[in-house]
Amino acid sequence: YPELMVASYNNNEDAPHEPDGVALVWNMKFKKTTPEYVFHCQSSVMSVCFARFHPNLVVGGTYSGQIVLWDNRSHRRTPVQRTPLSAAAHTHPVYCVNVVGTQNAHNLITVSTDGKMCSWSLDMLSTPQESMELVYNKSKPVAVTGMAFPTGDVNNFVVGSEEGTVYTACRHGSKAGIGEIFEGHQGPVTGINCHMAVGPIDFSHLFVTSSFDWTVKLWTTKVRNQSWAGTSNATWTLTHMGQPKLTPGFVGSVILLSFLFLLFQQVPTASVTIEGASALNRVRWAQAGKEVAVGDSEGRIWVYDVGELAVPHNDEWTRFARTLVEIRANRADSEEEGAVELSA
Template identity: 40%
Template sequence: MANVEAEIEALRREHSEKVKLIAEKRKQVEELKRQRADRPARRPGDRRPDGPRSVDELLSEVLRGTAGEGVAEGPLRELARERAAKSEWRTEMVSSEAVEPQENDSYEKAVQTESDQAQAPAKGDGGYIARMAERATRARAVQPDTSSMRRRFTAIDVQITPDTTVKEVEEPRAELSVEERDQIMAHPDFQSFFDRASLLVERTLGQEAWDIAADFTGGDAGGGDTDAERMKHMDDYVEKKWSQDRPVTDVRFSSRKELFLAAYGQRNNPSLSDPDGCMLVWNLSMNNRPEMAFTCQSAVHTAIFNRFDPTLFFGGTYAGGVVLWDARAQAGPVQRTPLSARGHSHPVMSMQQVGTQNATNLITASNDGRLCVWSLAMLSQPQEYIDLKHDQTRRELGVMSLSFPENETNVLYVGAEDGSVCQVHILGSKVGVTECYDGHDAPVTGIDMHPHGDASQHGVEAATDLALTSSFDWSIKLWMVKQYQSPVLSMDMFEDYVYDARWHPAHPAVFASVDGEGHVDLWNLNQDLEAPVVRCENPNQRKLALNRCHWSSDGRRLVTGDSEGRLS
């Protein structure tokens, strides 16, 4: 308390000195004003010697003999008056300039006093609280006038003890009524914000689940890895509203490693409000909520990402239409192909986008043998269409799947319902089926051409013509389509339908397959030509048929879809 009283007494002395100083300055200003007012009053009486004079003055000077002295004395008096005026003006300027710096100095003294107090060691909580109160009052007193100083002393004179506590006054918050809350929650802006915010939160919470991933590019280097280390089940992706009880008809990974899509057929026991088909875009971080959901009036058999626009998606439907979804628009298709003689009238089973960003086309095939080439800018009618027929029987070729070799836009290979694999030319002198390869005894469910982009780095020179096919005849066959008419390798160890087989995007000898018993098989042709090196099952032991599989672009993850809408 002694320190506080000493500080208060110092401030009071400082205040009294400032008041005296201000009073002296005011007196000086009043004196200068009075002198300035008197100078113009004296100037009319001081007549210049060369100015007009009265007759009486001239006669008095002649009679007294002082006319010459007056003439000589006039300039001296004028010079004296000018010097006096200059000296008075100089004094006035000095006085006016000295007023404001004194005020600034008084304000700076307060800052210096505060700095000295901050450097002094604190003695108890009372001194610290007093200094904080003094700083707050000085911050409010911007101009050092008398009223502000009085308010500052009033604030400092409060009795402060070490036991004093500062309590924050909380204003009572008004609670919303039920009607107001429902009105806010029903607003479209709030719903959009809430959906987006909850999506970000769920995505962030799910990031920790993907810290571990298998690297198949170097899995065979050690030779001692177990199946669990080479391939590990990470999570299941299912959503009750959209995907439950719907068969997965297609799965594709995006160029963005965390996104993949799945196409779904019709629900087993649909309600009136359920759409016939849907397509969901999933994020690896969220297993019970899709990133985006799109609907369709018909079951969706196949779907792909647009390679050059991540917001666009293409789908092929059971009704024979090709639809375009836009992530920036509503859930329904923004464009669809009409039923026409040039387009599809049967279910679209497979599609693929080929070309470059400035010259890209969409290739679709239906199970009636119709192959269409679409421009992405116009889906009203195809640019080209070809009716595929078997070169020997001349029967329609029911296409189940298609695949282009890498960097190829004219030649593709299709798998048919009769078990044949055919080479098809889109342009040129030979349009249509040019080669047929017989080897399967049942419909070919999937075909995949070897991604030979990195094959040369591993010493594989003939990878450009390698094709992998899966079939309902419980087998997978390997083809060299440019050299042989029959398969070069057949893997017949399955005990159920083989629905799909996909090459690994990085390792030239590795591929994955899925079958009707729910097995996910990982094959490495460098190690074993007759059996997979890894066989995995869903840990839930559901034993459901797996319809499709697809690798991520880096080859670190494999997604599969079963017959009840579950993705793994």
């Protein structure tokens, strides 16, 4: 159901008797003012996603630490499954929920802000299949605020933290747990995403982060602490042909930006002012890469068609690779060791 979009809400002052947690499923194909489905939970829903390979299921991570599962085939607005509030599962807020794997072998991966990572079967949320403590240097728990897996990879991933640091990590093997540390942000990491497009050149080592420090940074796992910066929540887009270049970000509270890393411009490729001057707090691309949805502090969602920006060109992969080489060369020639800033 590519036309469906799910969003979580809390602190609705106009509905004080509603549960703390609300998730609404909207249909982008029809301009309706009411959602397709309404789901409730007693704890605020901090993260929400559709369960890959299960088109009727919606997964939520809550402030209490519970993972909840809703089914749109059920007449209930409340979860059909939920994890226990116990030491075996999460007892801190969960900002990261992600279904990884294939149709025949997949797991729900969740991480809470105390650094605990759990792997679940969607058929049974009573007990995690695996759990791991994400600890840096064997002593410091990582307060995870964001998580992303590269395309096709179920073992290696990256996480952002409340401290602003970013880490590589893996689930299994001799190096299971936290690996490398990437330092560069001066505030909590608000978004993190890996390069998702598949094409003639492998860019899977690239990932992008955003932070309360008003920057977006492009990183590579091949070089420790190698980054290029720009401006809060960020994600790659994936067009129907695979386009390697776009990532959106926020500047101030009212401008939605789309940076074109391909040309290494230090100004936005496109921008729009959101009505009402509300603070923007979330952004997501549609799977096809042709629309971008933005949530604001008033509980509204804005969906934009990016038009010709979503149309890829044949030489974009080689041009993007050349741009990365030029960026590294410019950094080497610069006396400043910090990341290159993209200004609004």
